[in-house]
Amino acid sequence: MAEPFRVHRGRAVVLPVNHVDTDQIIPSREMKRVSREGLGEGLFAGWRYREASGREPVPEFPLNRPEAEGATILVSGENFGCGSSREHAVWALAQYGFRVIIAESFGAIFRGNCIRNGILPLSLPGKDCTQWRNGVEISVDLEAQKLILHDQTVRQYDFDIDPYAKKLLLEGLEPIAMTLSQSESIEEFIERDKKMRPWLYSAA
Amino acid sequence: MRTLFDKLWDAHRVEGAAIGGHDLIAIDRLLLHERTGGVALKSLAEKGLRPLDPKRAFAVMDHIVSFREGRDRDEARSPGGGAFITETRAMATEAGLNLIDTDHPSQGIVHVIAPELAIAAPGLTLVCPDSHTCSLGALGALAWGIGSSEAEHALATGCVRVKKPKQMRIRIEGRLPPGVTAKDLALHIIANYGANGGNGCAIEYSGEAVADLDIEARLTLCNLAVEFAAFTAVIAPDEKTRAFLEGKPFAPPSNVLRQRLETDEQAVFDREILIEATTVSPQISWGTSPEETISLSGRVPTDGREKALRYMGLAPGMPIEGVPIGGAFIGSCTNGRLSDLVSAAKVLRGRKVAEGVRAVCVPGSQGVKREAERQGLDVIFKDAGFEWGAPGCAMCFYAGGETFAPGTRVVSSTNRNFEGRQGPGVRTHLTNPAVVAASAVAGRIASPSSLPVREEAA
Ligand code: SF4
Numbered sequence: 001m002a003e004p005f006r007v008h009r010g011r012a013v014v015l016p017v018n019h020v021d022t023d024q025i026i027p028s029r030e031m032k033r034v035s036r037e038g039l040g041e042g043l044f045a046g047w048r049y050r051e052a053s054g055r056e057p058v059p060e061f062p063l064n065r066p067e068a069e070g071a072t073i074l075v076s077g078e079n080f081g082c083g084s085s086r087e088h089a090v091w092a093l094a095q096y097g098f099r100v101i102i103a104e105s106f107g108a109i110f111r112g113n114c115i116r117n118g119i120l121p122l123s124l125p126g127k128d129c130t131q132w133r134n135g136v137e138i139s140v141d142l143e144a145q146k147l148i149l150h151d152q153t154v155r156q157y158d159f160d161i162d163p164y165a166k167k168l169l170l171e172g173l174e175p176i177a178m179t180l181s182q183s184e185s186i187e188e189f190i191e192r193d194k195k196m197r198p199w200l201y202s203a204a
Numbered sequence: 205m206r207t208l209f210d211k212l213w214d215a216h217r218v219e220g221a222a223i224g225g226h227d228l229i230a231i232d233r234l235l236l237h238e239r240t241g242g243v244a245l246k247s248l249a250e251k252g253l254r255p256l257d258p259k260r261a262f263a264v265m266d267h268i269v270s271f272r273e274g275r276d277r278d279e280a281r282s283p284g285g286g287a288f289i290t291e292t293r294a295m296a297t298e299a300g301l302n303l304i305d306t307d308h309p310s311q312g313i314v315h316v317i318a319p320e321l322a323i324a325a326p327g328l329t330l331v332c333p334d335s336h337t338c339s340l341g342a343l344g345a346l347a348w349g350i351g352s353s354e355a356e357h358a359l360a361t362g363c364v365r366v367k368k369p370k371q372m373r374i375r376i377e378g379r380l381p382p383g384v385t386a387k388d389l390a391l392h393i394i395a396n397y398g399a400n401g402g403n404g405c406a407i408e409y410s411g412e413a414v415a416d417l418d419i420e421a422r423l424t425l426c427n428l429a430v431e432f433a434a435f436t437a438v439i440a441p442d443e444k445t446r447a448f449l450e451g452k453p454f455a456p457p458s459n460v461l462r463q464r465l466e467t468d469e470q471a472v473f474d475r476e477i478l479i480e481a482t483t484v485s486p487q488i489s490w491g492t493s494p495e496e497t498i499s500l501s502g503r504v505p506t507d508g509r510e511k512a513l514r515y516m517g518l519a520p521g522m523p524i525e526g527v528p529i530g531g532a533f534i535g536s537c538t539n540g541r542l543s544d545l546v547s548a549a550k551v552l553r554g555r556k557v558a559e560g561v562r563a564v565c566v567p568g569s570q571g572v573k574r575e576a577e578r579q580g581l582d583v584i585f586k587d588a589g590f591e592w593g594a595p596g597c598a599m600c601f602y603a604g605g606e607t608f609a610p611g612t613r614v615v616s617s618t619n620r621n622f623e624g625r626q627g628p629g630v631r632t633h634l635t636n637p638a639v640v641a642a643s644a645v646a647g648r649i650a651s652p653s654s655l656p657v658r659e660e661a662a
Contacts, residue, residue, distance in 0.1 A: 017511070019399050019493045023622045029604035032284055034242040034291045036352075052610075052628035079400040079433055083622060084601075085335040086240055087351040108369075108404045108435055109335060113351035162367060164224030175353070176253070179228065179361040185221045186363060189230050199457050200232055200260070200328075 002118020004172035008099050009139035010072030013062050016130035020076050021083030022110060026092040027052075028084075039088055040095030067135030073100040077130045081110025081121075090117045100140055102129055102147075115165040116175060122147065122159050142170055205470040208440050209371055209406045212346035212465075216329045218363060226367045231358050233260050233323055233454075235332035236301070237314050239267035239603075242292035244333060244355040245299060255299050256362040262323060263296035264314040265289055265306045268603055271566045271593035277307050281598070282605035299359075310453075312569020312595040315339040315537035319423060320571050322452035326441035326465050331358055336537050336619065337436075338429040342422035343449065344441030344465055349430060369435040370474040372405040373467075376413035378481040383652070385547070386421035387539060387617070387636040389413070390428035391487035391497045393479065399495035402434030405475065408467060409439050413481035419448040420543045427538045428619055431494040440466040486651060488524055489621045489634040491516060496621070498524060500639060500651050515623055516631050517611070524633075525649050531614035532563040532644035533626070534637050535593070536600040539617035540568025544637040545576050548617075549584045551641035554658040557589035558647025562608065566593035588645070602627040615643040 029052070030042025041055075048063055050056045057064045063071070074093065080103035081089060090113040093101065100120045104127075114121040120142060137150040142161070149155040168175065179186075194201050206214070213229070221228035236244065241263060248255070255261055268288045270279040280286045289306060296303045304311055310321055315336050318324040326344030331337060333355040340347035350364060358364050380389060394401065407429055409422075417425065422439050429437035446461045455461065486500040491512035498505065504513070506520040513520065518527070534540070534548050545567060557563045565585050567573035573595055576582055582592050599607060600618045602625065608614055610629030617640050618625075621632040633649065642652040 019495075021620075021622045023601070023620070023625055027624060028601055029282070031239075031603075034246055034288055036243060036247070046624045046628065052624075082399065082433060083335065083430075083620060085333055085349045085351055087243075087333070087353060088240075090351070105400060105403070107433065109349050109351055112354060112366075116351065116353040162225055164226040164365070164367065167224050175365060176251070176357050176360050178223065179221075179357065179363060179365060182218070182221045182228065183361075185218050185228070186230070186361060189218045190362070193230070197456075197460075199460070201257075 002172050005099065005118055005120055005142055005169040007139065007141045008072065009137065010099065011068065011070055012073040012075050012102070012132065012136050012138045013068040013071040014130060014132050014134045015062055015074065015076040018077035019079045019082055022081055022086050022089035023083055025081065025089035026086065031086070031088050036091045039092035043092040043096045062134050065134055072097050073102065073138050074098050075102045075129050075132055078104040080106050082107035085109045087113045090114055090119060094119055104129070115168050118169065118172065120169055122161070124157060124159060127157060142166065205468040205472070207371055207467045207471045207473065208344070208408055208465060209346070209438055210471070212327065212329065212438070213368060215327070216346070223365065226365045228363045228365050229329060230363050231331050232328040233262065233330045234355070234358050235314050235318060235323070235330060235337070236261065236263045236296070236355065237267050237332070237334060238265050238288040238292035240333040240352050241355060242288055242295060244352040244359065245292065245295040247352070248356045248359055249295065253360045255301065255359040258300035259302065261359060262302045262304060263292060264304045264317065265292070265311060266313045266596045269306050269596040271596050271598040273592060273594050275594050282603040285603060285605070309570055312571065313537045313540060313597055315427065316540060316568035316572065319343060319419070319448070320452065320569060322449045322455035325449055325456050326445060326461065327463070331355070331364055335430045336427055338434065339423050339427040339537060341429070341436050341438035342419065342426040343445055344439060346436070346438065348436040370405045371408070372402065372475040372477065373408045373410060373473040374477045374479060375411040376409065376479045376481050377411045378413060379416060380413055380481045380484055383638070384484050384486060385636045386417055386424040388487045389481070389484050390425050391489065391494065391634065392484045394428065394432050394494045395487065395497035397432070397477070399431060399493050400433045402429060402432035404433065404435050407434045407437040409437060414439060415442065418543065419444055420541045423541070424538055428494070431619055486636060486639055488639065488649065490518060490524055492621055492623050494619070494621060494634065497634070500525060500635070517613070525651065525654070527613065528648045529615055529643055530561060530612040531608040532557070532561060532640050533599045533614060533616040533618065534564070534640050535566035535568060535598050536618040537568060538619040539637045540566065540572065542572050542575050544617060545572065545581050548637040548641035549581045551638050551652045551655070552588040552590070552645065553584050555588055555645045555655070557644045561644050561647055563590045563644040564593060564599055565590045566598035567595050569595050599626055601625055602630070615640045615649060
């Protein structure tokens with residue numbers, strides 16, 4: 001399971017667009033093996049490299065700019081991570097080195113995938129975060145639910161996060177183990193359900 | 205007073221197991237495909253865990269399989285893709301899952317075969333590591349797309365931990381005009397309320413126009429809910445649902461199918477939208493998000509996003525009809541069912557695809573393909589100059605390998621017009637199958653009614 005997430009300070013890369021879909025985050029052609037590994041290089045491949053099959057960088061793409069070097073925080077617009085459910089998008093972001101994604105809002109499946117992989121999906125609706133400077137330093141305190149933008153003028157924001165996601169991230173918990181510790185409740189459900197819907201358990 | 209969604213949720217909530225506001229929801233049936241499911245099975249095995257009830261899990265081959273007619277058992281459509289097929293097969297077999305392999309008589313796109321086999325049915329919960337799992341809500345099931353780690357969780361525990369979403373009802377009153385399909389209705393809603401309009405909600409579609417839709421069209425409507433950023437969509441089952449499912453391999457018994465399952469009259473939704481069906485027209489996307497959609501008779505917006513315009517090679521204010529195309533694709537979990545092929549074949553009968561257009565039709569499943577061939581639709585497609593493929597996702601998404609050339613403008617019956625979705629630089633226009641067929645014939649974006657009258661009819 002992922003490292004616990006408590007505080008993080010890092011440089012941010014700003015992608016000032018809405019509806020960044022998971023096909024853009026990791027193009028399908030970059031998912032080459034039945035594996036979670038080796039995806040960092042394919043991150044944003046369609047935007048980051050000149051050609052679909054090549055690795056020559058597009059210099060003006062925010063991630064390739066010198067001020068974003070070593071970025072660990074990604075900032076984008078509305079509905080970030082929409083589209084395909086591929087968890088490879090989150091694995092690619094993590095392998096590249098991202099720990100926090102800040103966006104107006106997120107695709108629901110993508111958000112769930114983030115918290116299971118130790119990435120904090122942080123929504124700041126209505127804060128115009130796509131206007132932030134590429135390469136800006138940001139610090140995030142998950143426990144306190146506070147974000148600080150270390151720009152010419154320092155700004156502080158509060159953010160919301162649901163208690164389950166917070167707990168999972170803060171403690172670096174393993175969701176399967178957590179649920180398996182509740183096996184008794186699950187077994188009770190199934191026993192009762194088997195009486196009500198025997199056909200489901202014996203179908204074909 | 206509860207909504208249909210509340211009832212489905214409550215019936216599957218494991219008592220006393222919520223954590224931090226997230227319920228534990230029992231999953232009746234789990235679907236996997238070779239693209240994202242293989243990695244879940246592998247990772248589960250590496251943790252030394254086994255599926256709780258493998259007989260309620262189904263592994264399907266659809267995403268990477270070759271769509272070449274007469275393909276080999278392990279033939280993929282992308283380089284190195286065969287490993288997804290062989291590894292998923294090996295792991296699914298080892299774990300004891302129901303396997304619907306490449307050469308299985310029911311093989312096809314997971315969201316097409318789940319209804320065909322009645323793996324999805326009213327009152328059931330289903331998950332799949334695939335975002336278009338929301339399609340299955342059309343049968344009155346609670347079905348949604350998850351990630352691979354969640355699929356592992358579902359396999360190991362028989363449950364998914366999830367926060368109950370907000371609820372929205374979209375009521376569609378009146379009747380859709382002739383030639384306007386469920387695809388147009390869905391695109392119309394996304395264009396009007398935005399690709400984020402569904403905002404993580406569980407949506408119930410209801411109203412006269414929805415009741416009018418046959419089951420295949422309802423599947424299309426719910427399929428596009430994820431492009432609306434919805435958690436999922438659901439439609440109350442009715443007599444059509446029962447008739448559609450009865451007698452299918454995994455169907456619940458008749459008495460179960462006859463149970464009423466619907467929203468109570470006084471139930472309250474977090475948000476309600478009312479749509480007048482008569483105002484919906486045939487739609488086509490012009491940009492790179494499904495919300496960038498206009499009426500087929502409309503013009504590219506003058507305030508459209510520049511990035512999308514540039515990618516799509518369009519100018520603001522130009523009429524979308526008449527824009528020359530180089531490709532046409534009919535298939536996918538959105539519009540790859542029999543009724544979709546029938547509507548395209550009606551346009552294609554006695555006509556030819558324009559020169560310079562590569563046109564491909566891939567039935568959504570072996571069942572669809574068999575029935576289409578029994579009705580002679582394959583002959584109509586092939587005579588018109590369409591390629592006729594073997595079931596799977598095919599050209600709905602690019603996975604490496606063969607596709608349209610960069611820059612090709614493609615009219616497509618699929619659900620995503622994202623940059624590069626159908627291939628690097630490929631420009632996708634989403635529309636209904638009849639418009640795809642008409643455009644293929646005209647060699648440019650065209651409505652079926654704009655085509656010259658067929659010779660035999662003249
Ligand atoms: S047909 Fe397209 S959208 Fe549907 S499951 Fe396959 S790849 Fe996904």
